[in-house]
Amino acid sequence: MSISKSQRKRRDNLFKQHPYCHWCKCKLVHPKFTKPGQPQPDNMATLDHLRNKLDFNRTEPNTENQVRTVLSCKKCNEERCAESIKTLSKEETWARPRSYPLSIMSGEFDE
Ligand SMILES: [Zn+2]
Secondary structure, three states: OOOOHHHHHHHHHHHHHOOEOOOOOOEOEOHHHOOOOOOOOOOEEEEEEOOOOOOHHHHOOOOOOOOOEEEEEHHHHHHHHHHHHHOOOHHHHHOOOOOOOOOOOOOOOOO
């Protein structure tokens, strides 16, 4: 899955300020330093949502300008994603909005 321009900008800004994983505090590598065709390193910087990926409320307008995204290493991002899917019942997984299919994992690729 590729990320939008604004998400990429947000990620780059966060990276400039503090290039560490929000969850495990490891030092992050910017995706532009990863080689195409090579496996992405576990500590590659990804943009992670503080709200559960499957939270319906995530698409609510962000009126208070809350911080909703943090930098996460690829490993934590993937683990969190896997965890959140595990907690869902079968019915719930079917009830996801189309814009957030469960196949969305955290992998992102810069061209
Ligand atoms: Zn981490």
